[in-house]
Amino acid sequence: MNWLVKTLGSSIGKKLLMALTGLSFCGFLAGHLAGNLFIYGGRDAFNAYAEHLQSLRPLLTLAEAGLVLFALIHVMTGLLLFYQNWTARPDRYAVNKTAGGRTIGSATMPYTGVILLLFIIFHLFHFTFVDKTNQTIFDIVLISFQNPLYVTLYIVVMLIAAIHVSHGFWSAFQTVGLNHPKYMPLIQGLSLAFSIVVAAGFGFIPVYMSLMA
Amino acid sequence: MTKTINITLKIWRQKTAQDKGGFETCHASGISTDMSFLEMLDVVNEQLTLDGKEPVSFDSDCREGICGQCGAVVNGRPHGPEKATTLCQLHMRHFKDGDVLAIEPFRAKAFKVVRDLIVDRSPLDKLIQAGGYVSTNTGGAPDANSVPIPKDIADKAMDAAACIGCGACVAACPNAAAMLFVSAKISHLALLPQGKPEAAKRAMSMVCTMDELGFGNCTNERECEAECPKEISIVNIARMNREFFKSAFFSAVM
Numbered sequence: 001m002n003w004l005v006k007t008l009g010s011s012i013g014k015k016l017l018m019a020l021t022g023l024s025f026c027g028f029l030a031g032h033l034a035g036n037l038f039i040y041g042g043r044d045a046f047n048a049y050a051e052h053l054q055s056l057r058p059l060l061t062l063a064e065a066g067l068v069l070f071a072l073i074h075v076m077t078g079l080l081l082f083y084q085n086w087t088a089r090p091d092r093y094a095v096n097k098t099a100g101g102r103t104i105g106s107a108t109m110p111y112t113g114v115i116l117l118l119f120i121i122f123h124l125f126h127f128t129f130v131d132k133t134n135q136t137i138f139d140i141v142l143i144s145f146q147n148p149l150y151v152t153l154y155i156v157v158m159l160i161a162a163i164h165v166s167h168g169f170w171s172a173f174q175t176v177g178l179n180h181p182k183y184m185p186l187i188q189g190l191s192l193a194f195s196i197v198v199a200a201g202f203g204f205i206p207v208y209m210s211l212m213a
Numbered sequence: 214m215t216k217t218i219n220i221t222l223k224i225w226r227q228k229t230a231q232d233k234g235g236f237e238t239c240h241a242s243g244i245s246t247d248m249s250f251l252e253m254l255d256v257v258n259e260q261l262t263l264d265g266k267e268p269v270s271f272d273s274d275c276r277e278g279i280c281g282q283c284g285a286v287v288n289g290r291p292h293g294p295e296k297a298t299t300l301c302q303l304h305m306r307h308f309k310d311g312d313v314l315a316i317e318p319f320r321a322k323a324f325k326v327v328r329d330l331i332v333d334r335s336p337l338d339k340l341i342q343a344g345g346y347v348s349t350n351t352g353g354a355p356d357a358n359s360v361p362i363p364k365d366i367a368d369k370a371m372d373a374a375a376c377i378g379c380g381a382c383v384a385a386c387p388n389a390a391a392m393l394f395v396s397a398k399i400s401h402l403a404l405l406p407q408g409k410p411e412a413a414k415r416a417m418s419m420v421c422t423m424d425e426l427g428f429g430n431c432t433n434e435r436e437c438e439a440e441c442p443k444e445i446s447i448v449n450i451a452r453m454n455r456e457f458f459k460s461a462f463f464s465a466v467m
Binding site for chain 2: 012102179
């Protein structure tokens with residue numbers, strides 16, 4: 001298995017790890033957003049969705065373990081890449097100018113990534129690891145988003161997530177070698193569309209909930 | 214009609230690889246806009262010599278944009294602000310009277326500054342030695358067209374082979390990665406029947422050597438293809454990745 005360690009430890013191997021775990025998170029985001037849409041069905045619909053999800057427990061535990069493992073790989077590899085790429089140019093340029101290749105997304109990946117990591121930890125303690133014996137998840141969300149601070153925080157972080165995804169999505173296809181003259185423009189368009197869906201889809205929920213209250 | 218301009222240069226001066234180095238200001242006066250950037254530097258150097266100062270060291274050879282020897286970073290852009298242009302083919306008509314230009318060497322851990330604007334790009338040679346070639350038995354020259362190659366494949370190989378190895382991709386990359394260079398070499402040879410027998414060995418060896426030489430990792434910033442004087446596309450990087458995965462997962466190459 002020495003060859004596997006060598007392959008995944010190489011520059012392209014680390015890219016592959018980032019791409020595969022990142023694309024999985026895009027899938028997770030799509031699933032998470034689809035589930036969240038039940039909130040527009042009202043208290044009962046959303047709580048029923050949450051209960052149904054919990055009833056899939058053995059499968060859910062497996063999915064959660066997978067997400068944690070993927071997150072560890074994505075974050076550790078990302079931080080390693082950030083360090084290695086920083087040290088690959090010990091003397092920086094006095095003048096930095098882009099030729100038009102970089103985007104806001106590509107230029108800020110490590111920073112948006114770290115913000116997202118911190119947000120996910122906060123988000124888990126905010127909505128997942130809370131006592132739900134006396135109140136349902138719908139009420140917890142509803143009460144939270146009466147605080148304009150939380151509304152602002154969630155909207156800002158969702159914009160940051162969209163920026164991260166706008167580069168990550170198409171970049172993952174390029175990394176695994178899927179760059180085709182016919183499909184690349186489509187993939188890049190999808191990347192932009194998906195990031196807009198992430199920003200608008202997740203970002204509108206706090207607004208809606210604060211208006212509901 | 215020939216016009217002359219006066220510009221101010223902030224040039225990186227560094228005596229040796231160990232020297233700390235720093236920017237020095239010189240004035241380039243009465244520069245014809247028909248001059249190339251390197252001819253402008255020649256004029257500056259003549260004046261420096263007349264003034265009893267050390268002229269600025271910079272690399273150049275063919276001065277017609279095909280050898281890959283020249284290159285410096287002008288106002289943050291490797292080979293200057295023009296698209297698909299080497300520094301020797303950049304003309305002073307693209308600058309205005311009174312412009313201030315910062316001129317720096319290509320910067321990367323793998324490219325040590327030798328003196329002023331000259332950097333040691335021998336790591337690119339080491340990459341070629343790691344597999345950027347085909348092994349052929351010597352003998353009589355084979356007949357032309359004895360190995361048929363479809364035109365579109367030949368075109369793709371030629372596009373990759375247009376790489377002149379100047380190192381601007383490394384200089385432009387925010388991560389100082391050499392992926393565009395390596396991918397151009399791997400693509401050029403992997404597309405052609407003559408390069409296929411060694412493709413798996415080449416991909417593994419060149420990628421591992423690239424990592425050992427201290428180049429950074431690619432994060433698909435696309436600055437390399439935007440700066441490449443030969444407009445090599447990152448499609449080649451995707452092909453290199455496929456060649457690397459084929460080598461790692463589906464070949465016997467360890």
